[in-house]
Amino acid sequence: MHNAELAELLALQSEQASGNAERALRRASRRAFTWHTEAADLMTEGRDLTELEGVGPFISRLLKEWLDSPAAAPDPPPIRAGFLSMAQAERVLAERGPTHWANNPKGDLQMHSTYSDGYAAITDYAEQAIELGYQYIAITDHSKGLKIAGGIDEATLSRQAKEIDAINRRTSKQGLTVLKSIEMNISPDGEGDMTPASLKKLDLVLGAFHSKLRYKQDQTDRYLKAIRNPLVHVLAHPRGRIYNFRLGLTADWDQVFREAASLDKAVEIDAFPDRQDLNTELLAIAAAAGVRISIGTDSHHPRQLGYILLGLASAAIAGIAPERIVNLMDLDDLLSWTNSLKKLSR
Numbered sequence: 001m002h003n004a005e006l007a008e009l010l011a012l013q014s015e016q017a018s019g020n021a022e023r024a025l026r027r028a029s030r031r032a033f034t035w036h037t038e039a040a041d042l043m044t045e046g047r048d049l050t051e052l053e054g055v056g057p058f059i060s061r062l063l064k065e066w067l068d069s070p071a072a073a074p075d076p077p078p079i080r081a082g083f084l085s086m087a088q089a090e091r092v093l094a095e096r097g098p099t100h101w102a103n104n105p106k107g108d109l110q111m112h113s114t115y116s117d118g119y120a121a122i123t124d125y126a127e128q129a130i131e132l133g134y135q136y137i138a139i140t141d142h143s144k145g146l147k148i149a150g151g152i153d154e155a156t157l158s159r160q161a162k163e164i165d166a167i168n169r170r171t172s173k174q175g176l177t178v179l180k181s182i183e184m185n186i187s188p189d190g191e192g193d194m195t196p197a198s199l200k201k202l203d204l205v206l207g208a209f210h211s212k213l214r215y216k217q218d219q220t221d222r223y224l225k226a227i228r229n230p231l232v233h234v235l236a237h238p239r240g241r242i243y244n245f246r247l248g249l250t251a252d253w254d255q256v257f258r259e260a261a262s263l264d265k266a267v268e269i270d271a272f273p274d275r276q277d278l279n280t281e282l283l284a285i286a287a288a289a290g291v292r293i294s295i296g297t298d299s300h301h302p303r304q305l306g307y308i309l310l311g312l313a314s315a316a317i318a319g320i321a322p323e324r325i326v327n328l329m330d331l332d333d334l335l336s337w338t339n340s341l342k343k344l345s346r
Ligand SMILES: [Zn+2]
Pocket: 183, 208, 210, 236, 237
C-alpha cells in the first residue's frame, strides 16, 4: 500500500470524524503526499511511523492497522484524484537516472517571500537555491489585487527590485541569479492588476486566477483571454485546484494549450503538493499541444523548494519534451524568451 492510498483512507476516515480528530485526519491526508518514505517500507524496517512528518500516536495507530491488513483503497473522488506523492516522485526520478533532464532542473519559477504571504526573506531562498545548484529562482510575490495574500503594489515591487539587485551582486559569484517576477492576479476577463510599466521591468510575469474558482461551466473563454494578455508570460496554477478542498476549473484544455503554444506562452506546473496543477493527466494534453511548461514550487518557505520533484516527475511521466520545459533553459535563453514576449507587448 502506497502513501497516496493511505492518504485516501485518512481522508475517508476524516469524513467519519469531527472536531480535532477530523482536522488531524484531514491534515495527515494532505501530509502523506509529502513523506519521502513509503509508510509501508518504514513498517517493514520495524521503524516507528511517528518518524513521518505530522504523524502522532493517533494517526500512527490507524496507519498500522491498514498496513497490517492491506486492502485495495477505493479510487479517490475527483477532488482528491491525480496527485503524486513525494515517495512516488522520488522513485520515478531515481529510475530515470542522475543524468536525465528531470534530475537536473536549472531553477524554480514560483515562490513567495515576506513581501507577500511567504515566511522567508528573498536572501533565504537565494541561499537554499545555491545549495540546490540552481542558476536562477523567480521571486513571485502576489500582486496588489490579492489583498488576502498581502499582494504588493508597484512602489513595493520596485523597492523589492532594489533588494534583488543587491542580492544578485553577492550571489552571481556563486552562479545564482534571482529573477524579478510576480504572480499577478488576473480577473476572469483576463485583465491584470498592475501597470504595464511596472511589469515591463520584470524578468518574468506569471498570471493566475484567484477568484470565481468554483464555477462548473466551461471556462475556455477566460483562459484564452488570460493567455492573450500581452503582459503575461506564464499561466500559473491553471485549474486553481486544491487537494480535498477545491476541484478547480474546467476548459477545453487542448484549445487553451494550443493557443498558448501559438503565442509562445507557458503554462505552469505548480508543484506544491496540495496543488499539482497542471497534473500528469492535463500535461499529456499539453505535451501533444507542444506548449512551453514552467515549473514552480509555489514555496512559502525555502524548505518547500524540494517540492520541485513533484513537478519534474509529473512532466517526465506525461512525456513533456525537455526542450519545452522553461526550467531546463540556461538563464540567457530564459531571458531571451521573456524578452521576445516583452517586445511583442509594446
Ligand atoms: Zn496563486
